[in-house]
Amino acid sequence: MVERYDRAKLLEEVWSEPVQVVAPRYGLSDVGLKKLCSRLQIPTPPRGHWAKVKAGKRVSLRPKLCEYTGHPGYLYRTAAPPSAQDPVAEVVDSRLQRVxxxxxxxxxxxxxxxxxxxxxxxxxxxxxxxxxxxxxxxxxxxxxxxxxxxxxxxxxxxxxxxxxxxxxxxxxxxxxxxxxxxxxxxxxxxxxxxxxxxxxxxxxxxxxxxxxxxxxxxxxxxxxxxxxxxxxxxxxxxxxxxxxxxxxxxxxxxxxxxxxxxxxxxxxxxxxxxxxxxERQAIEDAERQRVREVALERKRRQDAEKQRLAKLEVDAQNWRRAQVIREYLNALEESPERHEHSMEQLELLRWGRAKADWIDPLKPGVVDVLDEEIVIPR
Incomplete structure (x- = not known):
């Protein structure tokens, strides 16, 4: 039978007992178990950890289990592990064993x-x-x-x-x-x-x-x-x-x-x-599809964040443009050299402030001729 490794359980075991004790439960040597943990992205205690525990010294805290990002096939095995009493016994699929x-x-x-x-x-x-x-x-x-x-x-x-x-x-x-x-x-x-x-x-x-x-x-x-x-x-x-x-x-x-x-x-x-x-291939394909869907969802969220940030930057730039136009028009209006404004200057002030409002993202709903899409007939 195809079985999935319990990563949380394995993390608990290798941080509760030395790998030499845990390894036979999985039909592995201590080196083999460390390699398995590495493939499954499960952190193991550093060298000297259990000597410090025995001496009553302070040791590293058990790390948290991170989300698995490796090859999906590493998460599965085709049969249950041999028993601790007979670690070298060959494992046979239960359906075949019945036959x-x-x-x-x-x-x-x-x-x-x-x-x-x-x-x-x-x-x-x-x-x-x-x-x-x-x-x-x-x-x-x-x-x-x-x-x-x-x-x-x-x-x-x-x-x-x-x-x-x-x-x-x-x-x-x-x-x-x-x-x-x-x-x-x-x-x-x-x-x-x-x-x-x-x-x-x-x-x-x-x-x-x-x-x-x-x-x-x-x-x-x-x-x-x-x-x-x-x-x-x-x-x-x-x-x-x-x-x-x-x-x-x-x-x-x-x-x-x-x-x-x-x-x-x-x-x-x-x-x-x-x-x-x-069966194993189907499980690997399903796991690979799950990982792909998770990655696609993360990519979608990332793209949405990028679009949102890009819009924010454009809005900020437009707001700054509108502020610059308003500041210029105010300075033009309050210029000490001009006591009276001509009709043309007054129209420029009105027109410029309207355009600043159209540019300003904080003033939504302002409609302008620049919004029109003009199609010239052939």
């Missing part, structure tokens, strides 16, 4: 019968395809089309079909989905589609021409001989996703029939692994 436990119980052992009365539809189609199979480059019969992929010799055909039938029925009984994929049959486990294949490896050796071929060559006749010849190994393999999703093989000690439960567990391991990875 593995179920497959290990004796009463759930999958048994391949000697005879099949009613074939699974997918296997029935494969039986029909093997009546007139295609021959691969090894000379081995193989099913046609996009159904169940079976490539075995005639000697293993019956076994392969019975194993396939038993496996598919067991998977469906466990709640998994057997479906027709784009290219071949798939099994859907925990949302992941795994392609099934039954295969018989071949033994490769140098090609040995027949007596007839050698005689034809001795006569100077033309003939083509392949470089290799292939011999069926007699060992059956069952694979999911070409072996990446699990593979079982006949061995000297165990046949494929005895390992079907193991294959189910291997397939579940891969499927749950993809599921956990996707």
């Amino acid at each position: 593995l436990s179920f497959e290990q119980q004796p009463e759930n052992k999958i048994v391949v019968p000697e005879r099949i009365k009613v074939w699974h539809p997918v296997v029935a189609a494969a039986r029909e395809a093997l009546v007139r199979p295609i021959i691969d480059q090894r000379g081995m019969p193989q099913t046609r089309g996009n159904g169940l992929n079976i490539s075995v010799s005639a000697a293993l055909k019956s076994r392969a079909l019975r194993v396939a039938d038993t496996l598919l029925k067991a998977l469906e009984k466990r709640g998994y989905i057997v479906q027709q994929g784009k290219h071949q049959v798939e099994v859907v486990m925990f949302g992941d589609a795994l392609r099934l294949r039954l295969y018989e490896p071949s033994l490769r050796s140098d090609y040995v021409p027949s007596a007839a071929q050698l005689a034809e060559k001795a006569k100077g006749g033309w003939s083509y001989w392949p470089k290799w010849q292939f011999t069926p190994s007699g060992r059956l393999q069952v694979m999911a996703d070409d072996g990446y999703g699990g593979k079982i093989t006949d061995s000297d000690r165990h046949s494929v029939e005895q390992q079907i439960n193991k294959l189910v567990g291997l397939m579940a391991t891969r499927a749950v692994g993809f599921l956990v990875r996707n």
